[in-house]
Amino acid sequence: MGLPQVNIQFQQLAASAIQRGNRGIICMLLKDTAGLGTYIIQSPTDIPSTISSANQNRIKNALIGNVTTPSKILIRVGNEANWNAGLTWAETVKFDLFVIPEIVAGDLSTVNPWVTTQRQNYKFFRFVSPQNAADKEYIYNFTAANITLKDNTTPTIGDYCARIAGIIAGTPLTQAITYVVLPEVASVESLSNTAAGTRIDNGEVILINDGEKVKIARGVTSLKTLTTSKGAPFQKIKIVEILDLISSDVRKTLEDNWIGDINNSYDNKVILCTVIKGYFESLESQGLLEKGKNFAEIDIKATKTYLTSIGIDISNLTDQQIKEYNTNDKVFLKLTVSPLDAMEDFTLNIYM
Numbered sequence: 001m002g003l004p005q006v007n008i009q010f011q012q013l014a015a016s017a018i019q020r021g022n023r024g025i026i027c028m029l030l031k032d033t034a035g036l037g038t039y040i041i042q043s044p045t046d047i048p049s050t051i052s053s054a055n056q057n058r059i060k061n062a063l064i065g066n067v068t069t070p071s072k073i074l075i076r077v078g079n080e081a082n083w084n085a086g087l088t089w090a091e092t093v094k095f096d097l098f099v100i101p102e103i104v105a106g107d108l109s110t111v112n113p114w115v116t117t118q119r120q121n122y123k124f125f126r127f128v129s130p131q132n133a134a135d136k137e138y139i140y141n142f143t144a145a146n147i148t149l150k151d152n153t154t155p156t157i158g159d160y161c162a163r164i165a166g167i168i169a170g171t172p173l174t175q176a177i178t179y180v181v182l183p184e185v186a187s188v189e190s191l192s193n194t195a196a197g198t199r200i201d202n203g204e205v206i207l208i209n210d211g212e213k214v215k216i217a218r219g220v221t222s223l224k225t226l227t228t229s230k231g232a233p234f235q236k237i238k239i240v241e242i243l244d245l246i247s248s249d250v251r252k253t254l255e256d257n258w259i260g261d262i263n264n265s266y267d268n269k270v271i272l273c274t275v276i277k278g279y280f281e282s283l284e285s286q287g288l289l290e291k292g293k294n295f296a297e298i299d300i301k302a303t304k305t306y307l308t309s310i311g312i313d314i315s316n317l318t319d320q321q322i323k324e325y326n327t328n329d330k331v332f333l334k335l336t337v338s339p340l341d342a343m344e345d346f347t348l349n350i351y352m
Contacts, residue, residue, distance in 0.1 A: 023071040024096035024169035026062055027125070028162065029086035030055045030077045031102055038089065041073040051077055054159070058101045061155075061163040065170025066180055083107060087114050091123070096244075098127045099165045101158040108132055115139065122251055124244040126237075128165040130157040133203065134222045137234040138244075140164070141222040143199065144207040146189040164205065167216070168237065173245065174287050176238040176342035177219035182207065185214040203235065218344065233339065242288055242339040250276060250335070264331060266324040273297055273333065280337065293338035298323045302332035 035050035047059050055077070062073055074093050076086050083100060087110075090098065103111065112134050115127045119138055127139045134141065142161050148154050155163075163182075171177050188207040191199070196217055199206050203222040207214055219237035226232060233239045262268050273296040280294035300322050307314050307325060314322065 023068050025071050025094065026073045026097045026099060026162075026165050026169055027090050027093060027095035028059070028062065028073055028075050028098075028165075029083055029090070029100045030058065030075060031079060032077045033079055036077050036079060039075040039077070041075055042071075048077075057155075058159055058162040061159070062099070062166035062169075064163065064166055064184075066167045066177070067172055067175070068170045070166055070169035083111060087111070091118065096125055097165045097169055098125050099161050100129070101156075101162050103129060103158060105131065108134075112136075112139065122247075124248045126168075126240065126244070128161045128168065130161050132222065133224075135203065135224050137221045137223040137230060137240050139222045140168075140220075140237060141204050142206075143204040144188055146187070147185060147207065148187045149184050150186045151184075152186075164216075168219075168241070173238070173242055174340075174342075176236070176344065177216050178342065178344050179215050179217075181213050181215045183213070188214050205237075233341070236341055238342055239339045243337070246283070246337060249279070264327065264329060269298055269323075269331060269333075272331075276333075276335065288340060290338040290340055293336070295334075295336045297334050299332040299334035302334070303327060306330055306332065 030051065032051045032055055034052075035048045035055075039046065039048060041047060041059055041063070044060055044063060047056050049056075059073060059075065063069055074095055076089050078086055080086070083103070086100075098115065100107070100111065108129070111127070111129075112132070115125075115138065116136070118125070125138070127134075128142060129139060130142050132139055132141045142157060142164050144157065144160065146154075147157070147160055167177055167180055171180070185207065188209055191206070191208060196206060196208055200218050200220055203220055203224045205220060206217045208217045221235055221237055221240055223230065223235050226234075258272070262272075276296035277294070280289060280296070283289045284291045284294065300319050303322050303325065304314055306327060307322070310328075312325070317325070
């Protein structure tokens with residue numbers, strides 16, 4: 001009786017994908033001497049008045065968002081010498097974007113591995129961090145310098161990471177943060193086109209002034225080292241946001257309605273592939289995935305490896321027989337997705 005419920009949940013998740021993607025949840029760790037504790041912030045009126053004005057401004061900046069405001073901001077205010085207690089708390093809450101405005105270079109050797117471990121444990125979030133050349137698709141390295149706001153204040157690069165996290169949380173999955181205008185910024189470091197291009201290629205999120213306004217140059221991740229499994233698409237924030245949403249949706253549905261509830265028969269594996277494919281098709285109709293390029297199927301190669309490992313002679317088995325073979329409690333699926341990027345680079349040829 002579990003299969004229809006699984007299908008319904010996939011449909012519901014697909015229908016709400018854009019809404020969830022453009023109203024993300026931010027987790028923010030702050031240090032203070034007052035107002036210690038945890039808070040759920042959904043509007044400026046929720047900001048505790050007991051914390052410092054600097055911390056209040058960090059939260060306010062994150063709340064600005066972009067097309068929409070973030071769904072909510074989960075705050076922990078502590079006064080510990082390091083971030084360990086905050087990281088332990090963060091493991092217990094669900095969020096999409098993580099930011100520590102006062103993080104310094106010496107903290108990265110602790111926080112970066114923690115982020116990696118959380119993702120290995122299927123907690124899919126992205127870390128917006130200052131001066132963090134982590135070479136990871138899930139760590140966004142913000143490096144803009146000399147930011148001056150129109151109120152003549154000069155936020156630190158860490159302070160402004162809260163604003164960047166809010167922009168990402170408030171940007172629809174159908175859009176990129178590339179060229180998002182920052183109306184509150186009066187000036188930023190001057191960069192030539194060559195220098196800006198070099199820093200973007202280095203995996204840095206920077207700000208540029210086009211002579212009229214300050215805007216985000218391009219929505220890139222810190223990933224620089226490309227592999228066969230993680231190519232150029234993983235260097236784009238928009239793509240990673242979509243892939244993380246899909247990974248979270250599929251895993252949540254399997255955990256809620258499939259694991260332990262459904263017999264591991266070939267027929268049920270086919271049904272599972274069918275409902276995942278239906279979820280992909282819904283994302284295609286919303287403009288998140290390229291139409292006709294997204295599939296779910298039984299992973300023949302992985303199944304062969306497993307059967308061989310348990311002593312099964314597969315030399316005379318056809319691919320169909322491999323698919324139908326009893327794999328005990330193991331399920332091997334191959335999911336192929338093709339996320340759609342945003343228009344960013346144009347070549348215009350004008351003829352007379």
